[in-house]
Amino acid sequence: MKMTLMITAVAMMSGVSAQAKEPTYKTGTGTAIVMSVDKTAGKIKLNHGPIAALKWPSMKMGFTAKPELLKNVAVGDKVAIGIRSGGGKYEITSIAKQ
Numbered sequence: 001m002k003m004t005l006m007i008t009a010v011a012m013m014s015g016v017s018a019q020a021k022e023p024t025y026k027t028g029t030g031t032a033i034v035m036s037v038d039k040t041a042g043k044i045k046l047n048h049g050p051i052a053a054l055k056w057p058s059m060k061m062g063f064t065a066k067p068e069l070l071k072n073v074a075v076g077d078k079v080a081i082g083i084r085s086g087g088g089k090y091e092i093t094s095i096a097k098q
Contacts, residue, residue: 023087028053034077039070044092054085065092
């Protein structure tokens with residue numbers, strides 16, 4: 001009986017720990033200057049202003065983005081951006097020239 005309970009408990013705990021946890025995402029908007037862009041790889045480096053919703057100061061950093069979002073931007077463009085942050089990843093969700 002004790003062995004059955006122990007096996008059941010271990011099986012239940014294994015099932016819980018094996019489930020991948022979806023990161024908690026936060027979103028924000030701001031403005032930035034495009035520093036570099038790799039449209040094929042879906043990567044962009046921005047010098048962005050403060051992002052209040054994420055409690056970020058102004059900084060230079062890289063982001064991922066769907067390649068189709070990057071097709072109309074070039075180095076030096078001033079852009080309005082939407083950002084999603086979570087799980088150690090930073091993604092541009094919207095971008096438009098200003």
